[in-house]
Amino acid sequence: MVTIKDVARLANVSTATVSYALNNPSKISKETRERVLKVVKETNYEVNRIAKSLKIKETNTIGIITEDITVFSTPEIIDGIDAYAEENDYHIILENVRLYKKIGNNYQDTSKVAGIISELVGILLSRQVEGIIYVGAHCRDVSGIIGRLPIPIVYVYCYTNEESSFSVNYDDELAAYELTNYLLNMGHKELGMITGLTDSMQSQMRLEGCKRAFSEHKVAFNSKYIRAGNWEREGGYQAAKELLSLSQAPTAIFAFNDLMAGGVIDAANEMGLNIPGDISLTGFDNRECSYSYTPQLTTMSLPLSEMGRRSAELLLGLIKKEEEIKDKNQNLKLKCDLVERESTLSLA
Amino acid sequence: MVTIKDVARLANVSTATVSYALNNPSKISKETRERVLKVVKETNYEVNRIAKSLKIKETNTIGIITEDITVFSTPEIIDGIDAYAEENDYHIILENVRLYKKIGNNYQDTSKVAGIISELVGILLSRQVEGIIYVGAHCRDVSGIIGRLPIPIVYVYCYTNEESSFSVNYDDELAAYELTNYLLNMGHKELGMITGLTDSMQSQMRLEGCKRAFSEHKVAFNSKYIRAGNWEREGGYQAAKELLSLSQAPTAIFAFNDLMAGGVIDAANEMGLNIPGDISLTGFDNRECSYSYTPQLTTMSLPLSEMGRRSAELLLGLIKKEEEIKDKNQNLKLKCDLVERESTLSLA
């Protein structure tokens, strides 16, 4: 590898001058600058970023910790982070936890997870990243997993209850509100709901959004139409069987994710019901499966890429100590978008 | 941040001794070592990897360039790379090209792509990565995109025709051979095939695998059952309409990817044909959509994670100059696995 010394020697100048030619052109004459640049080009010299970082104490590097990069939401979040980072000449060291592969369903065991994560954080710190983005595999409370840090951290697709922590998520309540509005406007007052696990914040927030829509429409919210699913296709199937067997069956079902909506389709097929002819159906997430179903699913699309971008924006702001940011946007909630496809129909 | 100097001062030793305590314990006495380690623990000292890298001229870092991290195959490949890297205490700088977003369908325009990529390579080189893994968005020839490099590079899910280049892919011919065998063994001699774009190496290799199976089964291969698709659902639909309208329609269809298989399902539904009752169907790729279809699709699962792992293995081998590797495994082709689901049935 050619170093700054080589360039200096070939251009008959000092290393300082080479450095100026590259970073601070105004400090030297045009002639020397051009002479140096010529040698730089000829030798293909490229600065050793390691040495430079050591000297200037800036690495222009952020760390990303992903709980699981193979989960559907993660790649797009990374894509968004990466896009913003690139625009600002920041680069990324990626640490993928493979949380589920490592500890299975014990991911709720905070101390165990914390042990694994703190090692990764240590590595990132040792490599002098200027900030960290922690990307959850799904939206949940990760308080206590990462302790106090000498550098900023922002959480995406997860959050903590620690004071002055920064997170970027989407707005569950609003999304469910809009989806429910959409269905109510279509005339579906008997609206079945298949929630996720009931102890999840997401299920609860979405339920609140549903209720708000009902109340604004001045339609009584009937809790007999609520069933708890488990986020899996099978759970959606079971719940749908129950809902569709009710004496006064709902005319539409809002499954709290696309997977469970798949189960609703299974149930409807089995019972000889047509979607959307006999019953309308919406999912949530806009995953690949949602447009592979027959019929293609009306669903909410998550602003994943935007979440990534905004988290990077937040983080770089914090790194650069932009005080306004520090107070203002502690916990962003981005808006989801309704994707209307074939599975929903207006009542008569 | 606490430095080695701080530790040295607090432990009343020189920085050399601290370094030995951490990296070369046998060089110092047990007592001093313990004293140093105690201070290390108390101060939470962690080595500055940037400084260390500069000194020892090893960064333990590899670069990954992904053409598009949001493409279905990429995350699992990264997962595999990351798993192996972690085991060997290597870490990853990720550069995501966002190829399609940046240049749309001009990705065949080598010089344009080369320009974008060479900048990323420069960044990686500047950051002193010890090797690079280039992850294609789909399997294709990327010759000429990256020029001669002072460090090793391995290509995954793509390849080059350059001499002594290293790549890891899956075996298209073998996979198609096995899938065809599977269908022939079920009695499907009238076997429809929907290829991808005909100029793609994958289409061609898979077709060869099909023919080999036919010839081993001593069944004449009938080219009237071949249709060229475009890798998209719509193309699969069109091709299936044609195939299923033939006077002697095939009893099974092998769609060269899962997306096109979705189009076959559409066509069958429209024509009132039951899968697998009236016609068997297989896809290729084992994407999320393949188990979301009704019926769930029999398909070939790609060894993506393993491809990532093997590419990392290859790269680290190259970095460590293991000569055996250098000659032996230039272009790996890994085996795919048949995933049998609901869309295939034995004839009578």
Add this chain to the structure above:
DNA sequence: CTGAAAGCGCTTACAG
């Protein structure tokens, strides 16, 4: 405008 020199935080022959 240019160069000599110090120093970023480490590691490692070398001397004692």
Add this chain to the structure above:
DNA sequence: CTGAAAGCGCTTACAG
């Protein structure tokens, strides 16, 4: 067994 010193490849006051 331990420390003083050099040096990795840069940048940046400082002096001239």
